[in-house]
């Protein structure tokens with residue numbers, strides 16, 4: 340990506356920060372930067388705080404809400420594939436009754 344300020348070619352560096360995407364120009368005299376964060380300053384949020392809170396939010400979501408997140412269904416169905424199949428197998432072997 341080229342810098343809109345100094346015109347440097349492929350000088351934009353992306354860095355993922357806590358809950359946001361931060362981009363800046365790698366040319367030392369150039370001060371171009373861009374952040375996806377709102378106007379508020381989230382520098383007081385630590386990685387640990389972010390992860391703790393994310394964990395709390397995710398814990399409150401049900402399956403449908405999780406599946407609605409782009410890419411989540413693919414990841415979850417693959418990671419939990421064996422668990423799902425063995426749970427279904429157990430259910431079948433127990434006569435198919437609802438647990």
Ligand SMILES: [Zn+2]
Nearest residue numbers: 342345364369
């Ligand atoms: Zn620049």
